[in-house]
Amino acid sequence: MTGELGQLALCFALALSLVMAGAGLYGARTDASLARAMASSAALGMLVFVMLAFGALTYGFIVSDFSILDVASNSSTLKPLIYRISGVWGNHEGSMLLWVLVLSLYAGLVAFLQRGGPRLTSAALGVQGLLAAAFLLFILFTSNPFLRLDPAPFEGAGLNPLLQDPGLAMHPPMLYAGYVGLSAAFSYAAAALIVGEEAIRQQWVRAARPFMLIAWIALTCGIALGSWWAYYELGWGGFWFWDPVENASLMPWLVGTALLHSALATERSGAFRTWTLLLAIAGFSLSLIGTFLVRSGVLSSVHAFASDPTRGFFIMVLIVLAIGGALALFAWRAPSLQGGAAFEPVSRETTLLLNNVFLMAACACVFVGTLYPLVLDALNGTKISVGPPYFAITFAPIFFALLLLVPLGPRLNWRRGELREALRSLYPAMGIAAVAGLAVLAIATPRSLTAVGAFAMAGWLIGASVIDIRKRKGARAAAFASALAHAGLGVSLMGVTGTTLWRSEALEVMSPGQTMQVGPYTLRFDGVTNVQGPNYNAQRAHIALMDGGKESAVLEPERRLYLEQGQEVSDTAIRTTGLRDLYLALGDDRGQGRFTVRAYVSPLAPFIWLGGLVMALGGILSLWGRLRVKAPEPEKAASAQPIAAE
Amino acid sequence: MTPKKKRRLIFAIAVVAAGGVLAAGIVYQLGQNTMYFRSPSDVASGQVGKGVAFRLGGLVANGSVHHGSGADVRFSVTDGKSAVAVDYHGVLPALFREGQGVVALGSIDSRGTFTATEVLAKHDEKYMPPEVVESLKRAGRWKEGGS
Numbered sequence: 001m002t003g004e005l006g007q008l009a010l011c012f013a014l015a016l017s018l019v020m021a022g023a024g025l026y027g028a029r030t031d032a033s034l035a036r037a038m039a040s041s042a043a044l045g046m047l048v049f050v051m052l053a054f055g056a057l058t059y060g061f062i063v064s065d066f067s068i069l070d071v072a073s074n075s076s077t078l079k080p081l082i083y084r085i086s087g088v089w090g091n092h093e094g095s096m097l098l099w100v101l102v103l104s105l106y107a108g109l110v111a112f113l114q115r116g117g118p119r120l121t122s123a124a125l126g127v128q129g130l131l132a133a134a135f136l137l138f139i140l141f142t143s144n145p146f147l148r149l150d151p152a153p154f155e156g157a158g159l160n161p162l163l164q165d166p167g168l169a170m171h172p173p174m175l176y177a178g179y180v181g182l183s184a185a186f187s188y189a190a191a192a193l194i195v196g197e198e199a200i201r202q203q204w205v206r207a208a209r210p211f212m213l214i215a216w217i218a219l220t221c222g223i224a225l226g227s228w229w230a231y232y233e234l235g236w237g238g239f240w241f242w243d244p245v246e247n248a249s250l251m252p253w254l255v256g257t258a259l260l261h262s263a264l265a266t267e268r269s270g271a272f273r274t275w276t277l278l279l280a281i282a283g284f285s286l287s288l289i290g291t292f293l294v295r296s297g298v299l300s301s302v303h304a305f306a307s308d309p310t311r312g313f314f315i316m317v318l319i320v321l322a323i324g325g326a327l328a329l330f331a332w333r334a335p336s337l338q339g340g341a342a343f344e345p346v347s348r349e350t351t352l353l354l355n356n357v358f359l360m361a362a363c364a365c366v367f368v369g370t371l372y373p374l375v376l377d378a379l380n381g382t383k384i385s386v387g388p389p390y391f392a393i394t395f396a397p398i399f400f401a402l403l404l405l406v407p408l409g410p411r412l413n414w415r416r417g418e419l420r421e422a423l424r425s426l427y428p429a430m431g432i433a434a435v436a437g438l439a440v441l442a443i444a445t446p447r448s449l450t451a452v453g454a455f456a457m458a459g460w461l462i463g464a465s466v467i468d469i470r471k472r473k474g475a476r477a478a479a480f481a482s483a484l485a486h487a488g489l490g491v492s493l494m495g496v497t498g499t500t501l502w503r504s505e506a507l508e509v510m511s512p513g514q515t516m517q518v519g520p521y522t523l524r525f526d527g528v529t530n531v532q533g534p535n536y537n538a539q540r541a542h543i544a545l546m547d548g549g550k551e552s553a554v555l556e557p558e559r560r561l562y563l564e565q566g567q568e569v570s571d572t573a574i575r576t577t578g579l580r581d582l583y584l585a586l587g588d589d590r591g592q593g594r595f596t597v598r599a600y601v602s603p604l605a606p607f608i609w610l611g612g613l614v615m616a617l618g619g620i621l622s623l624w625g626r627l628r629v630k631a632p633e634p635e636k637a638a639s640a641q642p643i644a645a646e
Numbered sequence: 647m648t649p650k651k652k653r654r655l656i657f658a659i660a661v662v663a664a665g666g667v668l669a670a671g672i673v674y675q676l677g678q679n680t681m682y683f684r685s686p687s688d689v690a691s692g693q694v695g696k697g698v699a700f701r702l703g704g705l706v707a708n709g710s711v712h713h714g715s716g717a718d719v720r721f722s723v724t725d726g727k728s729a730v731a732v733d734y735h736g737v738l739p740a741l742f743r744e745g746q747g748v749v750a751l752g753s754i755d756s757r758g759t760f761t762a763t764e765v766l767a768k769h770d771e772k773y774m775p776p777e778v779v780e781s782l783k784r785a786g787r788w789k790e791g792g793s
Contacts, residue, residue, distance in 0.1 A: 235737075345653075361668050368672050383683035383780065385701060390679035394671060507717045507736060559740065568740030587717075587737035596717050596737050 003068050006056030007146040010136060013049035013104070016042045017132035020107070024126025028119055028194050036122040043104075043111035043125050046132060050104040054088075054097055057145050061088050067152035070094060070145045076156040076564055078535035079164070086169035087159045092295060092311075093145035095172060099291070100135045102173075102180040106211065107132060110184060116207025120200055123191030124184070124207075131183055134318050142311045158535065158564030167229040175222030175249055179287040181215025182252060184208060185259065186284035186326070189277045193329045198338065205267045205276060210626050212260055212280075217619035219253045224612030235570040235585035237600040239499060239608055242391040247370040248290030251363050255283040258359040261352045269414040270341035271349045274334075275356070281326045286363075288319045293370075344416040351409035358402035365394035403457055403493070406486050407464030429463030444502065454497040461490030478625020485618030492611025498604025506599045509590050515546065519601030521582055522546040526554075527593060528586075536560040538571070541586045541595060545575065557586040557597075581605040681751065687785055689754070690728035696754050702730060702762075703749045704782070711744055723748060723760075725785040732760045739767040 024039035026032050057070070061084050066072040074091040075084055083090075089098040107128040114121045139145070162168075185208045192204035226249065231239045240246060259279040266276040292315040343349035369386045376382050407429055411422035436459030437452045444451055465487035472479050506518040510525035517523075526542040538560040545553040555573035562569065575582045580603050587596030683701045684694055694700060704723040711721040717736055721744075722729045732750050742748065742765065752762035 357664070361664075364668065365672055369676065372676060383701075384680050385683070386676065387679040387681055387699075390675045393679075394675050509716055570740065585737070588740075588742075590713060598737050 002056045002059050002065065003146045003148060006053040006060075007144070009049045009052040009056065010140060010146075013046045013053065013100075014133060014136040014140065016046040016049060017129045017136055020046060020129030021126050021133055022129075024122050024124070024129050025194065026126075027122030028126070028191070030119070032122075033118070036118050039122050039125045039129070040111040040114075042129070043107040046129075047104040047108035050097075050101050053146075054101045057094060057097060058085060058088050061085060061094075064156065065152075066154070066156050067148055067150070068145075069147040069149040072149050072153055072156045074157065074159055076158040076535065078155075078564070079159060080534055082166070082169060083159060083164045086163070089172045090159050090163045093139070093143045095176075096135065096139050096143050096295075097145050098173065099176055099180060100132065100139060102176045103128070103132050103135060103183060106180060106184045110187070110211075113210075115210070116188070116203040117200060119195055120188070120191050120203055120207060123194045124187040124204075126194075127187040127190045128183065131187070131322070134321070138311075138314050138318070142314055156564075158562065161536065161560065161562035161565060161567050161569045162233065164535075164562075165229060165233055167225055168233075171222060171225045171229060174218050174225055176218075178215050178217075178219030178222050178249075178256070179252060179290065181211055181218055182256060182280075182284040182287050184211035185215065185280040186322075189280035190326055190329060192277065193326075193333045198336075202273075205263045208280070209263055209267065210623060212256065212263060213619055213623040213626065216253075216256045216260055217616050217623065219249070219256055220612055220616045220619065223249050223253055224609050224616075227612075228609050231605070232572050232574055232583075233569075235572050235598070237503065237505070237583050237585075237598075237602060239496075239605070242369070242388040244370050245294055247366050247391075248293045251366055251370075252283055252286045252290060254359050254363040254366070255279060255286055258356045258363075259283050261355045261359075265349050265352045266340070269343065269349060271343055272353070272356075273340045274337055275340070277330065277337075279356075281323070281330070285319070285323045285326075288315070288322060292316060292319060293374075341415075343414070346412065346419050347417045348409060348412045348414045351405055351412060354405055355402060355409065358398050358405075362395055362398045362402070365398065366391065369394070400453075400457065403461060403489060406461055406489065410468065410482055425467065426464060428467055429460055432463030432466075433457070433459035435459065446501075448501055451497055451501050454493055458490040458494045458497075461493070462487045465490070476625060477621050478628075481618045481622035481625065483618070484621060485615045488611045488613070488615030488618060490611070491607050491614055495604045495607030495609070495611060499602045499608065502603045504601045507587075508597055509594050510597045511592070511594050516597065516599065518582075518599040521599075521601060523555075523584075523597075523599060524551075525595075525597060528595060531558070533560065535564065536562045536569075539586065539589070539595075541584075541597065543573070543584055543597065545582070555582070555584050557584045559586045576606055578606055579604060683749075683780075685725045685780075685784060686723055686728040686730045687725055689730050689760075694754060696756060699751070699753045701749055701751055702732070702760055703747070703780075704730075706742065706744050706746055706748050708744045723750060725782055727785045730760050731758075732762050732765075734762040734765055736762075736765070738765060741767045743767075 020039050020042035023035040023042060027036035027039050029035075057068075059065075060068045060071045061075050062081070064071065064075060064077045064084070070091060070093045074094070075087045079087065088094045107125060110121060110124055110128060116124075188204045188208035188211070192201045195201055226246065227239045230241065230246075231237070259276070262272050262276045262279055265271045266273055292312065295311065295315065369390050373384050373386060376384055407426055408422055411417075411425055412419070433456040437456030440455040441447065441452050465483040468483035469480055504519040506516055508516050510516060512525060512527040515522055515524045522545075524544040524546055526544055528539045528541045531538045531540045538558040540556050540558045543555045543557070544551045545555060553575060555575055557573040558571040560569050560571055561567070570585050573584045580601060583600040583602060583605075585598045587598055589595055681699055681701050683703060686702070686704050688694060689702070702723055704725040707722040707724040707729055710729075711719065713719050719734050719738060720731065721734075722731045724730075732752075734750070746767060749766045750760065750762040751764040751766075752760055754760050
């Protein structure tokens with residue numbers, strides 16, 4: 001029964017999304033207040049029905065209703081409850097339903113908050129309705145999660161074991177909240193182009209800013225979670241692989257970051273009006289392209305649940321329509337768009353412009369490296385892959401140049417800034433940078449110029465943030481948002497540098513009783529026992545961490561064989577001091593109780609994700625300030641403010 | 647030329663120059679880091695130069711896996727027509743089996759042995775790397791619906 005209810009709810013949601021699209025777009029006219037009310041009600045109604053459908057599917061997964069094909073092929077009664085629930089989005093159909101649920105949540109929020117006035121909201125809802133309708137059609141025609149299976153099997157096929165993990169249970173909802181959050185910015189940008197009058201059109205940036213912030217926070221958390229998962233689950237000790245799927249989430253983040261900064265300039269000083277519109281369109285376009293890459297099966301990875309050409313084709317058409325439509329709208333309105341406000345070469349605007357230039361350049365590098373193999377394959381069938389060094393070599397210098405400018409921006413005034421004064425206020429940060437660089441040069445081995453530069457940079461970023469925070473003691477929380485977000489960059493940079501340059505690694509075949517050395521640690525292999533989990537059998541190694549001849553801890557990495565899929569997954573053991581990770585993975589069985597053991601010591605590894613968390617916290621502070629206090633009025637030319645409010 | 651126009655011109659030149667540098671950097675680095683996918687037959691026909699990094703894909707030949715000292719392992723990769731010997735030092739992926747699909751990253755040394763820096767296998771029972779399917783098809787050893 002629940003399956004049919006879910007299906008019915010989806011059909012109702014589709015009908016309501018169409019109402020929302022029609023009424024919302026019509027409501028952009030001055031005299032259409034009835035249509036506007038209708039669009040808002042339709043948005044809330046659609047949210048209710050999509051929640052119903054999602055609830056129905058979740059119920060099916062929880063009670064293991066194997067008469068639903070999606071449940072039968074992706075779940076089993078042996079799975080713990082949490083993975084039965086996360087299994088809802090651990091497959092193609094369910095994940096698309098989650099996508100639409102998040103889209104509906106944003107639409108509901110747009111309707112509820114009515115930011116930017118009734119006409120702008122209405123047009124934004126109209127665009128959001130079109131997107132929802134497209135995705136609901138996609139679900140109903142190519143990816144229906146409620147298809148029945150007759151006869152129902154006694155047991156389901158189970159979820160991909162790699163996905164049975166608490167970190168990954170939360171990763172897709174986070175990432176989707178980010179991807180789809182950019183749809184709200186996209187809808188507002190399109191709405192601004194649809195609404196005729198300049199006065200109303202100007203309000204879109206301020207109206208959309210909380211949605212940009214939510215999207216950015218969620219993307220930051222989602223990417224950090226995904227990278228953390230790859231670190232502890234894949235057993236390679238790495239945190240980022242420049243895998244196309246990872247890149248698909250990084251590109252919207254880069255554009256989203258650029259959008260946050262460009263929108264700030266547009267809102268506060270009126271600069272970059274046209275550019276901010278284009279960025280909002282580009283951000284969501286990259287989310288769609290990411291979804292296409294991941295879901296169409298053109299890439300083979302843990303994310304490609306099923307490769308079905310009709311699905312890929314459908315998403316491709318959707319991308320072309322969304323991007324093409326938005327750009328056509330842009331071209332239509334372009335003649336009437338006012339140029340941005342002017343500014344001096346030394347000003348806050350210039351630093352934000354450079355911020356955007358560097359972020360877009362970095363995004364371009366990632367974009368080309370990710371899509372080049374696909375294009376080449378499509379053109380002449382040549383199968384190539386672009387190695388990770390490409391990304392490191394092109395991305396790192398651009399990002400480094402960007403980071404160098406970060407502390408400067410908040411210290412320059414809008415329109416016209418004083419470079420010398422800004423630099424003077426940064427003397428302490430330069431001191432911290434120099435000390436950090438010299439300390440690394442003195443202590444760390446092996447000596448590397450990259451490490452010195454990276455730590456000086458981290459000192460520069462964190463030092464500048466500390467100055468900011470000290471200067472504004474007692475200010476409202478939102479005032480610390482940018483300082484925190486920028487400090488997070490410095491923290492992550494230290495983690496990335498430490499892990500990449502100073503990691504020690506050992507790989508040995510160990511017999512019981514044998515010891516091995518990795519970095520400063522001595523490890524004793526005490527053999528392997530067989531353990532039974534709820535839906536897997538595991539070989540669990542007992543490895544003692546030795547401290548001067550005594551055991552100080554026991555680490556237990558595992559190799560799990562998941563019964564339903566016959567798939568082996570490694571479960572690493574990580575012991576962290578906060579400053580350094582000891583990381584163990586159990587390798588293959590070599591007979592007679594001997595096993596390969598892979599061990600890493602990764603200095604500063606936890607900083608990578610701590611930095612992400614700090615960045616997200618900065619975003620949250622900014623958002624909190626936004627929703628609590630009325631947004632600041634655009635500044636007049638003369639008003640001077642030494643440090644930005646965000 | 648008015649100062650405003652002059653500034654615009656300088657800005658435009660800067661944008662074009664920066665874009666050119668970026669594009670040149672991207673193209674150059676792509677060329678440096680592109681790894682082609684090759685089947686054992688490609689290697690046998692001498693299409694691959696020595697010391698050039700590439701991805702070798704095929705099936706692990708039956709009975710070819712020999713563990714050396716420590717974490718050294720030797721096996722051969724076949725597409726049914728030709729086979730290439732692979733040397734590897736490291737942990738084999740969980741689903742590394744004889745007769746199963748595998749992709750190895752590395753290059754051919756002066757002795758004609760492929761030294762792998764990384765070995766990837768499929769990550770579940772159903773999955774076969776698409777490149778491996780391709781190379782088996784080309785060698786005429788691919789059966790739809792079974793491996």
